[in-house]
Amino acid sequence: MLQEQKIWQEIWQELGRHCKRLQKIPLAELYDSNPKRARDYRENCGELTFDYSRNLLDDDSRACLFKLVETINLPEKINAMMRGATVNYSEQQAALHTALRSKSKIPILSPIGQDERHLFAKVRRDCKNFTRAFNDGDIRNAQGMPLTHIVHVGVGGSEIGTRLLFDALKMQQRKIKKEATLSFISDLGGVQRKETLTRLNPSRCLFLLVSKSFRTEETLHNAKEIYRWMQKSLGTAAELERHFIAITAAPNLVRKADIGVKIPAEQILLIPESVGGRYSVWSAVSLSVQMMLGTNIFEQFLNGAEHADSHFIKRPLQHNIPVVMALLGIWYRNLCKHNSHAIIPYDHRLRRLPNFLQQLEMESGGKSRSEIGELLARKNSPLLWGAQGTNAQHSLFQWIHQAREKLTIDFFIAARGFDKKSHRKLSAHCLAQMETLMRGKNSETMQETRKETVLEKRIALHCKLEGNQASNLFIYRSLSPYNLGMILAFYEHKVFVQSLLWKINPFDQWGVEAGKKLAQDLAPMLEGKINPTTTSLRDSIELWQASGCKGKGKQKNR
Numbered sequence: 001m002l003q004e005q006k007i008w009q010e011i012w013q014e015l016g017r018h019c020k021r022l023q024k025i026p027l028a029e030l031y032d033s034n035p036k037r038a039r040d041y042r043e044n045c046g047e048l049t050f051d052y053s054r055n056l057l058d059d060d061s062r063a064c065l066f067k068l069v070e071t072i073n074l075p076e077k078i079n080a081m082m083r084g085a086t087v088n089y090s091e092q093q094a095a096l097h098t099a100l101r102s103k104s105k106i107p108i109l110s111p112i113g114q115d116e117r118h119l120f121a122k123v124r125r126d127c128k129n130f131t132r133a134f135n136d137g138d139i140r141n142a143q144g145m146p147l148t149h150i151v152h153v154g155v156g157g158s159e160i161g162t163r164l165l166f167d168a169l170k171m172q173q174r175k176i177k178k179e180a181t182l183s184f185i186s187d188l189g190g191v192q193r194k195e196t197l198t199r200l201n202p203s204r205c206l207f208l209l210v211s212k213s214f215r216t217e218e219t220l221h222n223a224k225e226i227y228r229w230m231q232k233s234l235g236t237a238a239e240l241e242r243h244f245i246a247i248t249a250a251p252n253l254v255r256k257a258d259i260g261v262k263i264p265a266e267q268i269l270l271i272p273e274s275v276g277g278r279y280s281v282w283s284a285v286s287l288s289v290q291m292m293l294g295t296n297i298f299e300q301f302l303n304g305a306e307h308a309d310s311h312f313i314k315r316p317l318q319h320n321i322p323v324v325m326a327l328l329g330i331w332y333r334n335l336c337k338h339n340s341h342a343i344i345p346y347d348h349r350l351r352r353l354p355n356f357l358q359q360l361e362m363e364s365g366g367k368s369r370s371e372i373g374e375l376l377a378r379k380n381s382p383l384l385w386g387a388q389g390t391n392a393q394h395s396l397f398q399w400i401h402q403a404r405e406k407l408t409i410d411f412f413i414a415a416r417g418f419d420k421k422s423h424r425k426l427s428a429h430c431l432a433q434m435e436t437l438m439r440g441k442n443s444e445t446m447q448e449t450r451k452e453t454v455l456e457k458r459i460a461l462h463c464k465l466e467g468n469q470a471s472n473l474f475i476y477r478s479l480s481p482y483n484l485g486m487i488l489a490f491y492e493h494k495v496f497v498q499s500l501l502w503k504i505n506p507f508d509q510w511g512v513e514a515g516k517k518l519a520q521d522l523a524p525m526l527e528g529k530i531n532p533t534t535t536s537l538r539d540s541i542e543l544w545q546a547s548g549c550k551g552k553g554k555q556k557n558r
Contacts (some may be wrong), residue, residue, distance in 0.1 A: 015331070030056065046482070047483055049474070051470065055472070058482070074323070074500065084109045094271065096275060097276070131287070134546070146204075150181065150288050152184045152185070153219055153222050160355055161286065162281060167351065171299055203234060208247060212248060220264045224260055228260065241261050245269065247270075268313055286546050290516060297481050301482070322492075332382075341361075341407060346390070389411070400437070400469065409469070521533075
């Protein structure tokens with residue numbers, strides 16, 4: 001053990017020397033000095049290419065990075081996770097999101113040694129059956145009319161991935177039912193719920209209540225208010241339970257939940273306990289998308305993710321996309337001391353990708369303790385943020401180019417678009433930003449760009465771009481369900497590799513739980529039923545009351 005720790009420290013020290021050396025070399029010079037760099041710093045998987053040639057790395061520093069991952073016996077740990085080992089140490093659970101997309105015949109063992117493949121097969125089978133019933137018009141109201149307005153009610157991991165999936169793929173195929181619609185309700189405040197329900201016919205609505213624990217306050221509160229709306233609109237004799245489906249890992253709590261409606265057992269779909277919320281887009285959580293787009297589209301999405309899983313398991317570390325992604329993150333966060341990472345998709349369909357990856361990476365990597373409870377010696381997950389590329393150019397990129405903050409960026413672009421001329425222009429902007437970020441612009445070049453003969457020196461200096469900003473590019477033939485599945489799975493595996501190197505548990509989220517628990521305790525204080533427990537809570541509540549309840553006259557707009 002002491003020898004292993006010594007080797008580990010020596011690798012980190014060597015990496016530190018490489019980083020110090022490379023920070024003296026302009027990134028463009030590194031790129032231009034190697035004629036084979038574009039080929040050597042690029043990996044492929046199916047129709048997807050990951051280009052990491054614009055990074056502050058050379059062959060020696062990259063080889064040293066791979067030494068890091070070689071010390072953790074990664075292949076064994078991948079197999080352990082996929083076969084059901086307890087990798088979520090704090091909650092004593094497995095992490096089997098990959099089983100939801102796997103066709104492998106390798107046993108998935110429970111803690112007592114039972115093969116659990118049948119459970120994941122049942123999840124897929126139940127989703128197919130509900131999708132078929134919906135599209136055949138067999139899910140009906142009390143009057144025998146098919147339900148057509150799907151409303152997905154969930155929050156966090158029970159909504160973010162599903163919404164990304166629908167936005168990304170809804171142009172792939174015409175809706176199977178022309179009159180079908182899909183809406184989402186996640187916010188607790190009521191505005192989103194009212195906006196959504198106002199435009200729907202209650203007699204044709206089907207509500208999917210999605211909560212792994214079925215204790216999520218936002219989802220249960222919205223469900224209760226939705227039931228009241230349905231009851232007021234249709235009356236108590238309308239057999240309202242027909243309009244609700246529950247998707248959860250706690251079916252026993254569905255019947256006990258105080259939401260008004262009693263959902264029948266045959267209208268409850270399971271989320272496996274071993275699948276975390278931010279890893280659940282592959283599960284029944286995305287039933288609403290399957291109903292709208294069809295099982296075939298969703299199966300292609302799963303197949304793409306399974307292809308990424310196979311790549312992760314079988315490809316050598318030096319050519320393994322998620323391993324490379326993970327090591328780049330370690331390099332910039334721990335050696336180059338960068339604090340943020342941006343996600344910039346030049347693809348309108350991926351506009352929700354930054355939000356999805358925020359939860360995946362920051363909820364998984366935002367930890368301060370190791371898997372055995374020790375305070376971490378190194379920082380882990382950076383701040384992750386971003387926006388759709390076209391919009392980002394007019395908001396974020398001024399800061400990115402000139403604020404003198406070092407960061408890394410992942411760009412996304414399809415080789416093919418719906419409109420060739422427009423897509424060519426979009427692609428030009430994406431590639432131009434990457435090139436400018438790397439090479440920068442001096443004041444003389446900027447003068448030419450602005451078509452001005454003379455600029456005062458003080459003005460010219462404001463036009464200078466330092467460059468030397470690293471970026472990666474995901475380029476794919478088209479945003480097919482298959483390619484989207486690969487992209488999301490690669491990021492899941494990136495997070496897993498980094499968690500092993502940082503020695504953290506990427507599958508729990510105790511930092512989220514504390515605030516949610518306090519909110520439940522605080523609600524009675526806002527109603528005046530109990531006294532605040534701290535002076536700061538008392539002051540905040542008094543401010544809240546004074547701002548809304550004790551103002552001059554009644555507020556007309558709330």
